[in-house]
Amino acid sequence: YFLSGIVELDDSMFGAPTEGGKRGRGTDKTKVVVGLSLNKNGHPLYVKMEVVDDLKSQTLADVANRIIEDGSTINTDLFKSYNALKGAGFQHEPKEFNPKDNPDHLHWLHTIVSNVKAFIAGTYHGLDVKHLQAYLNEYAYRFNRRKFKGELFNRLLHCCANTPTITYSELTA
Numbered sequence: 001y002f003l004s005g006i007v008e009l010d011d012s013m014f015g016a017p018t019e020g021g022k023r024g025r026g027t028d029k030t031k032v033v034v035g036l037s038l039n040k041n042g043h044p045l046y047v048k049m050e051v052v053d054d055l056k057s058q059t060l061a062d063v064a065n066r067i068i069e070d071g072s073t074i075n076t077d078l079f080k081s082y083n084a085l086k087g088a089g090f091q092h093e094p095k096e097f098n099p100k101d102n103p104d105h106l107h108w109l110h111t112i113v114s115n116v117k118a119f120i121a122g123t124y125h126g127l128d129v130k131h132l133q134a135y136l137n138e139y140a141y142r143f144n145r146r147k148f149k150g151e152l153f154n155r156l157l158h159c160c161a162n163t164p165t166i167t168y169s170e171l172t173a
Helices: 057-067 080-088 107-124 129-144 149-162 168-172
Strands: 006-014 030-038 044-052 073-076 091-094
Touching: 006 057, 006 107, 030 057, 030 107, 030 129, 044 057, 044 107, 044 129, 057 080, 073 080, 080 091, 107 129
Parallel strands: 006 073, 073 091
Antiparallel strands: 006 030, 030 044
């Protein structure tokens, strides 16, 4: 499925706190692109997260094309690499991220990123970078199905029955 309609898109850094290293986008931490679709009232619907090697324009456009439906409106901050989204079939609406003057801009996305980091720290007490995408997928799976309480077991059973088996060596490789 694709995220559609109004979509918030931002990047985040995952990894243990380090002393003396760079902050922000220049850090050595693992870079993750997060997309969140919103309903007409501005509340979150679905989330997708993808680990990326860099935050270059082409990388962000490729991720957007994989996770967001063409023609969707994408809200971002003013990071220049997001400018490639306009030419990729999306309506791009960049705004300066300033919590004091515009507290609602990317509010839900940042809340979800904070919750993901707390989920990983609280449940797993840290993890290896090579498995980060799997943990992000788990969080997204749970989040995207949070309203299907009565159907959750049957949906999980269906996914288990239709997903190829993965061996322990593949899982831990």
